[in-house]
Amino acid sequence: MFQIRLHGRGGQGVVTAAEILSVAAFAEGRHAQAFPSFGSERTGAPVVSFCRIDDREIRTREPVMEPNAIIIQDATLVHQVDLFAGLVHDGYALVNTSRDFAELGFDHTLMSFRHDRFMTCPATEFALEHLGRPLPNAALLGGFAALTGQISIEAIDTAVKERFEGSVGERNAAAAAAAYAFVVSKMKELTRASSD
């Protein structure tokens, strides 16, 4: 089972992102379960959602305690929330930011995890470019597909367009594709750097 925890702020679509991810996994014939953290969500307040993907029926109903991957929609949450709590030692983290981990002050955290699995992605910028609105969730799902290989970008594309009709779907899918390409090329850079 692959478990994902998504962190964001109310209004950023963190619940929708988990749902879309589960729909994408479903589109690939896998079992998936997405659910919110059931808080009294308010705009701007920290919100958490979860997604599980497996090849067999998912029975558990507990919150995701030990995620294999974390998607962070808003890096400023680090001041309020223990973003990396429970992340498995070889887990993935995708952070929406145009800065790097050193600038974010994540260096210390990074030391306990695999560097090649921690990735920043300027998803809000991709969203602004393609949607004209700062809603980074589709872009982050594209980045997630590239980083983890748990899901294909085609499935993300399908799920995004299923969730948002017409041009909104097209533009979100374009943001996802852009973020996917961005993360793929960053990973290639990392591989080159480490083999040099």
Added chain:
Amino acid sequence: MLRQIEGSRAIAETVALCRPEVVCAYPISPQTHIIEAVGAMVKSGVLTSCEFINVESEFAAMSVAIGASATGARSYTATASQGLLFMVEAVFNASGLGLPIVMTLANRAIGAPINIWNDHSDAMAVRDAGWIQLFAETNQEAADLHVQAFKLAEELSVPVMVCVDGFILTHAVEGVDILDQASVDSFLPPYEPRQVLDVDEPVSIGAMVGPEAFEEVRYLAYLRQRDALERIPEIARTFNDLTGRDSGGLIRTYRTDDAEIVVVALGSVLGTIKDAVDIRRDLGERIGVVGITTFRPFPSEAVRSALANARQVVVLEKAFSTGFGGVLSTDVAMSLRDMDFDLRTVVAGLGGRAITRRSIEEMLEKAQHDDLESLTFLDLDQGAVERERERMRTVRRSGPSAENLLRDRTADLSKAVRRGA
């Protein structure tokens, strides 16, 4: 068709396939998504021949459902928690009158203190209200139970409450196979009321009944619930023939055949329990699970035979009777009377506290060593409780306990942050 869909949406679409003629409801979390979706389907014309009535309260919702049902209309509503309590007088009326209303209860804790999260206090508060109460383990079952509920309710003229864990199921997105209209139509015939308010053939429904007949009225209701114990498995079998799915029925057993310890529970927590049991089974422990799908009428005989060979029975409940202990436990104990058994009650998940697989495993470990107290509160913060007890002992005006606990907790957290923990 199998779809990846929110539980509330799956319930709403399935209710629509049952062709309700009147839907009336007042929004309350975590039921709201269900009612919003049904309302939208009426408005868009997906659900035809149905009147959606916005009411001013839950009391009105159940009252309108009673009126509608009494005129022969298939009637549906949904609520949760305080909403159920607000309609409770009408809840008793619906069953007392023998009106086959179907209601979804998106299970949620009851205040005070105010809490919107899941537990079973609401369902337990009305367990004696004369309704049939079915509990869903998954969203697939939640959807399927509604189709069975209408059939059962209308055959027996008894209202049915489908209990679905609030948020945990209602807000979870997972694969649900939504039936097609032809299948539902073949399973659920049009409603043929036993009694109907009709201007051409006037009758009184719900007039005064004195001591000369009241007991018999109640006894007839008891017999109808006994009949339900026969009909529920039959309806589940017919449903299985139609869909191939094992939804509904009285109870469901999991790895109980050679089990020395059996955990009994209601609703969605069964999934997490099964995962924990599989792990303990791999360690060689003989543990099984009994899920109670039909809580009212209580399937005593089925429970008795499922637990006949267990050395220890652990009843895990998301509610309790404050002055006594387990609620479900009492029913299980009654079912096992004159048998040699050892029963433990574990209260868990109150007000939405997560029930983790790890905590269930620890509970099973204790049960294995006969270390489980007769009444345990899973993951209780004993230190927090002691601190408040001490405050109450030493200070007369110790203030509101709930707020004291929260303040202590915030202080602990900020201390931990300062320590850099």
